[in-house]
Amino acid sequence: xxxxxxxxxxxxxxxxxxxxxxxxxSNKATTQPVSTTTLSEDQKIDMxxxxxxxxxxxxxxxxxxxxxxxxxADHLQVKREKHASEVKTAxxxxxxxxxxxxxxxxxxxxxxxxxxVVRLGDLLKRELKxxxxx
Numbered sequence: 001x002x003x004x005x006x007x008x009x010x011x012x013x014x015x016x017x018x019x020x021x022x023x024x025x026s027n028k029a030t031t032q033p034v035s036t037t038t039l040s041e042d043q044k045i046d047m048x049x050x051x052x053x054x055x056x057x058x059x060x061x062x063x064x065x066x067x068x069x070x071x072x073a074d075h076l077q078v079k080r081e082k083h084a085s086e087v088k089t090a091x092x093x094x095x096x097x098x099x100x101x102x103x104x105x106x107x108x109x110x111x112x113x114x115x116x117v118v119r120l121g122d123l124l125k126r127e128l129k130x131x132x133x134x
Contacts, residue, residue: 041088041090044090044128044131044132045090045093048090048093048098048124048127049080051127052076053073055069055110058110058111060111061108061117062075062106062108063104066111072108072110072120076098079097079098079102083096090128091128094128098120099119099120108120
């Protein structure tokens with residue numbers, strides 16, 4: 001009986017059951033927005049590493065050698081693990097580990113699929129701003 005009454009009320013209100021669920025979900029979304037400020041610094045760094053991995057068709061250049069994006073991300077992950085006690089934030093990760101080689105001092109660069117060459121640190125700074133919603 002309750003079910004019949006529920007559907008009758010929902011129908012009178014102009015909702016189909018699916019619309020009712022969708023309305024409830026959208027209401028939750030507006031009252032509890034997902035905020036990037038809830039991301040930990042480790043999560044932000046993970047997102048930056050995944051961003052590098054996802055640079056399809058790009059070539060990463062380190063100390064004059066070319067690497068695919070996955071190799072570049074793996075290299076930076078190793079550096080991250082080695083320097084975990086010194087690097088606590090995503091900004092520090094970019095500045096101290098992902099901008100230039102600690103061996104040669106040369107900037108890491110990325111040759112994009114369109115041929116444009118950009119510094120990896122600059123690319124990651126832009127991506128971090130996007131992640132943080134700035």
